[in-house]
């Protein structure tokens with residue numbers, strides 16, 4: 069049961085009374101008449117074969133207020149796309165699959181590249197971006213939700229709670245981020261969020277001095293969660309990073325483009341579990357190793373846009389400050405876990421912190437060597453200015469693919 073604390077920066081929606089999903093859905097059905105709702109599911113083909121997605125679809129079948137579901141399907145060949153059509157066909161909502169690797173969408177991607185707007189690395193960021201474009205072209209939803217496809221603890225109440233603050237016709241929120249504790253099998257998870265992002269934000273406040281931007285990011289209880297809901301116009305204006313900086317990038321764009329009174333977060337689950345990536349100490353291109361590099365670079369780039377300059381000495385100071393904050397937090401997490409009858413492997417937590425600390429320096433070097441590196445995908449506003457009919461053609465391409473003309 070959560071408390072009712074408000075952090076004074078963004079509004080926090082708690083779960084104080086455990087309302088039933090049916091009660092929430094009844095209201096959402098009414099809201100949907102004024103604010104039609106859609107859902108984006110960024111998925112890898114491999115997730116169709118994993119343990120989570122089939123159960124997620126079983127829950128979505130029962131959701132009565134959604135107008136459309138758009139699935140972005142990555143890493144699928146023709147047979148796999150056809151299998152996916154079958155897999156999602158039991159959804160009663162208006163459902164479309166974006167076959168990102170199919171010839172039609174590939175051709176549009178190549179066209180964007182010719183305009184200097186493409187050449188994006190495949191990944192969740194790019195997948196979400198294309199789904200957003202499709203949603204804009206379909207015009208069916210004014211409120212759009214998004215969640216990962218590897219959630220093992222999925223219940224449709226999670227979606228209802230995520231959509232509610234943005235869907236309520238009398239509320240003026242443009243964006244809502246979900247939060248939850250990542251706990252499973254008696255363990256505290258969420259390693260990058262707990263051991264990198266939180267202590268890094270606090271260290272940056274010490275090294276760079278107080279900044280509203282850092283307080284804002286730190287006010288999110290789970291800044292890396294992949295679950296959010298927004299008004300559809302948000303999709304047109306934001307520039308999303310294509311790499312693991314996606315979540316930090318989205319939050320940063322929201323702070324730039326909206327008043328804080330239009331942003332909120334919501335408690336969406338008592339416990340959340342998903343597919344865990346390895347730390348990958350020896351592979352800077354994989355697992356949490358890569359994630360921590362991308363996130364650190366995303367933060368440095370954003371701070372640079374706020375007028376902060378960094379030198380090598382600053383990165384060394386940041387590393388030392390971060391390390392101290394992170395060790396103190398491990399102690400707090402450990403004690404909290406103990407009282408809750410959970411466990412925490414302090415040795416592997418400290419090993420992860422050592423890796424993240426050295427990645428802060430590495431990310432600093434990469435940032436200084438190549439400050440112009442921009443993993444950002446252009447906003448849809450810009451794409452529409454450059455290629456005005458692209459969204460219409462993308463809509464047609466998706467329709468043909470979904471009719472099975474492949």
Ligand SMILES: O=C(O)[C@H](O)COP(=O)(O)O
Nearest residue numbers: 257258259260261292344
């Ligand atoms: O949210 C996070 O911190 C990362 O996605 C890692 O999560 P995990 O430790 O639960 O795998």
